[in-house]
Amino acid sequence: MNDKSKIEKPVNVLIVGVGGQGVIMVSKVLALLCQTHGFEVKQSEVHGMAKRGGGVFSHIRFGPKVWSPTIPKGKADILLALEWAEAMRWLDHLKPGGTFIADTQRIVPPFACRNRKRGAERNYSRETPAEIIDKVKNGYALDAEGMAMTLGNRRVANTILLGVLSTALDFSPESWQAVIEKFVPPHTIETNAQAFQEGRSWTANAVKPLPVVSEAPSAESIDITTELTINTVWCKGCDICVKMCPERCLALNEDQEAVLIHPDKCTGCRICEWLCPDYAIKLHKRPNSQTEGTGAGV
């Protein structure tokens, strides 16, 4: 249990990611946890203007007394990033000696495409986790989403990161779990408990420096097949993807469901996937050597 008397000045935790990842849920868990331990908590966030995929951040400050809700540059005790490029963008807010925790997941915005050719180079952060971990005093970079997938639910990646975060703050694992349970769907409580423990165990075994995560292969070196799947049950026929597809690959059928009418023209830019408000479109990319079957592959 965190001893309130031991904290004399506010602790600053900056949580960053992109829209749809759960930055706000993570910050609410931390804020409630701090409140239940009697701390004054100030939370400020920017998410209202962030469309799916846009930057989202939340400043959490807790302590015996907190005046300002925002964390100045270079003053964050902990930077928790749910996405790699956002981690890089906010790195200057971490104070020297602060704790850096980041998911190595890369969500490349479609507008990072430098041109509309399939597999074109993306304008995206090139720093590797190993390079960054070498620069910070306490650094953790992990494939939380990959770990979540092995638990059968990619959405528990945030809880894995909370598990890592829990090792940097002096609250008991039980009090973390009790608060997390309040924010997750009842049928996922068990998986979230596993995910939280997974994050804690990973941290205990984390080796520094981390192995260099291999860079994504260059566009020239890969022969990619993209496959677009549309979940017609979730599609409400809003027409956004049809209107926004730069290649005019999509159309609404007579049942007002989106369909891929020109798979040969699809560049895999992901604009439809990102803009669909109902998460009905999913783009899968894989090297041709791994391609099996046909589907809507292009």
Ligand code: SF4
């Ligand atoms: S169908 Fe989607 S991924 Fe393909 S070109 Fe159109 S917007 Fe891009």
Ligand code: SF4
């Ligand atoms: S954006 Fe999504 S919901 Fe709207 S038509 Fe396209 S697939 Fe359907």
